[in-house]
Amino acid sequence: MSHEHVSNTKRIWFVFILLSVVTTVEVFLGILKPQSLHLNHFLGMNLLNWIFYILTIFKAYYIIWAFMHMEGEKGSLRWAVVSSVIFLVLYLLFILLIEADYIFEVFKNSTIKWNF
Amino acid sequence: MESTVTTANSEEKTWQGGNEPMEASYGKLMMWFFIVSDALTFSGFLASYGFSRFKFIETWPLADEVFTHFPFLHGVSAPMYYVALMTFILIFSSVTMVLAVDAGHHMNKTKVTFYMFLTIIGGLIFVGSQAWEWKNFIKGEYGAIETKGGSLLQFVDKEGHRVKLEEFAATLPEERERLERKKGYWFLEEASLPTYSVAEVQAGFKAHPDLLIRTEVIYNDDAVSKKDTKINHQLTKVKHKTILTRTESELRLSQASLVIEGANLHHNEYGTKLFADFFFFITGFHGFHVFSGVIINCIIFFNVLVGTYEKRKSYEMVEKVGLYWHFVDLVWVFVFTVFYLV
Numbered sequence: 239m240s241h242e243h244v245s246n247t248k249r250i251w252f253v254f255i256l257l258s259v260v261t262t263v264e265v266f267l268g269i270l271k272p273q274s275l276h277l278n279h280f281l282g283m284n285l286l287n288w289i290f291y292i293l294t295i296f297k298a299y300y301i302i303w304a305f306m307h308m309e310g311e312k313g314s315l316r317w318a319v320v321s322s323v324i325f326l327v328l329y330l331l332f333i334l335l336i337e338a339d340y341i342f343e344v345f346k347n348s349t350i351k352w353n354f
Numbered sequence: 355m356e357s358t359v360t361t362a363n364s365e366e367k368t369w370q371g372g373n374e375p376m377e378a379s380y381g382k383l384m385m386w387f388f389i390v391s392d393a394l395t396f397s398g399f400l401a402s403y404g405f406s407r408f409k410f411i412e413t414w415p416l417a418d419e420v421f422t423h424f425p426f427l428h429g430v431s432a433p434m435y436y437v438a439l440m441t442f443i444l445i446f447s448s449v450t451m452v453l454a455v456d457a458g459h460h461m462n463k464t465k466v467t468f469y470m471f472l473t474i475i476g477g478l479i480f481v482g483s484q485a486w487e488w489k490n491f492i493k494g495e496y497g498a499i500e501t502k503g504g505s506l507l508q509f510v511d512k513e514g515h516r517v518k519l520e521e522f523a524a525t526l527p528e529e530r531e532r533l534e535r536k537k538g539y540w541f542l543e544e545a546s547l548p549t550y551s552v553a554e555v556q557a558g559f560k561a562h563p564d565l566l567i568r569t570e571v572i573y574n575d576d577a578v579s580k581k582d583t584k585i586n587h588q589l590t591k592v593k594h595k596t597i598l599t600r601t602e603s604e605l606r607l608s609q610a611s612l613v614i615e616g617a618n619l620h621h622n623e624y625g626t627k628l629f630a631d632f633f634f635f636i637t638g639f640h641g642f643h644v645f646s647g648v649i650i651n652c653i654i655f656f657n658v659l660v661g662t663y664e665k666r667k668s669y670e671m672v673e674k675v676g677l678y679w680h681f682v683d684l685v686w687v688f689v690f691t692v693f694y695l696v
Contacts, residue, residue: 247456253449257445261442262438264691265434268434269434271418287696290691290695293691294691297687298684298687301684302680302684304452306680311376311378312377312378314375315377315386319386319389319390323393323397327394327401331401334401334404335408337405338407339408342409342412345409346412
């Protein structure tokens with residue numbers, strides 16, 4: 239944390255407005271589901287979901303950096319927390335989602351059926 | 355005082371104890387440790403949700419058809435508005451928390467008290483909203499049929515709008531009493547019975563020739579499904595659930611085995627069985643975090659009131675619970691995206 243103890247009320251309200259605007263955008267996109275975004279895919283995921291995930295990471299960044307005051311911490315603490323979580327989460331998602339997609343293919347294309 | 359707030363900071367001998375190599379106190383570092391491990395726990399849950407969803411990618415329920423309730427708006431379909439409101443409440447209680455921490459840096463007891471109080475209120479409103487959301491989810495709205503093979507059948511009218519079981523189910527002169535312990539042996543009992551029996555739903559369906567069946571399968575307009583004669587192509591839309599023709603609907607309904615109303619851990623009227631399990635488990639675990647957060651906030655709030663931190667000359671405890679509270683908000687951001695948006 240910063241040791242000079244300056245008041246950063248202004249920044250807090252700015253981040254609040256930012257997070258609110260982003261959430262509003264997400265909700266409106268989620269309700270409208272514009273066809274152009276929903277039906278076009280990039281790297282196997284539709285553009286709408288890409289937008290949702292990017293905005294989620296954006297919000298997470300501001301919550302951690304501004305609210306949890308990560309921006310005032312020392313580099314060693316920042317790296318210790320953020321890099322370990324990001325690495326482990328990406329790894330977990332990678333193995334689990336690939337495996338799940340494989341199981342989906344097995345159910346779909348082979349003689350095994352789960353639902354009939 | 356030394357045990358809760360470390361102030362020593364010698365220049366030399368960085369790794370020999372008695373100082374803070376990361377310039378964060380012991381308590382704060384331990385909170386970060388906890389947050390990292392808890393973040394990995396939640397990641398595990400959300401990743402396993404992703405696993406199940408990818409496994410059943412063609413039949414997973416569509417969130418904007420499941421969460422459509424808003425208080426005092428009965429029968430109005432308001433997808434996601436309520437959960438958006440909940441998100442705002444949680445973000446706002448995060449803001450009041452960070453304002454309390456900020457006031458603590460200035461040793462302003464009145465302001466810390468005020469903002470901590472607002473944070474607790476926000477947390478309580480959020481937990482209450484979640485309970486209401488659960489209530490609607492468990493109660494259900496339309497009802498559905500489960501077939502012998504385990505797939506789920508829902509009912510729509512000729513415009514493709516959902517139809518409730520009570521709107522068409524027939525009343526047959528049959529009686530089926532619920533088996534309770536007092537009526538048989540002590541180990542014999544069954545869950546509460548649905549309002550209608552399978553035969554009543556089937557009879558009602560026969561009597562209403564306009565009704566059609568909607569399956570769990572999400573329709574993709576590829577060459578194979580375009581030629582599929584079992585699908586009602588006028589009503590089925592791309593990336594929506596598949597609606598069957600009347601002949602096929604009757605055939606499917608003849609294989610019915612259970613009437614499903616609402617949701618529990620074994621069955622739910624929304625789609626894949628795992629969907630309800632994950633909903634209960636992940637939002638429940640998050641709700642439990644919010645609840646414990648409220649309790650911890652209350653403890654700190656009373657400590658602020660009696661002036662513990664004033665005497666300690668440091669409001670660092672507020673900062674530590676603040677970290678936890680923001681983390682709960684952070685988790686909700688991800689749960690919101692994964693459960694309600696994507």
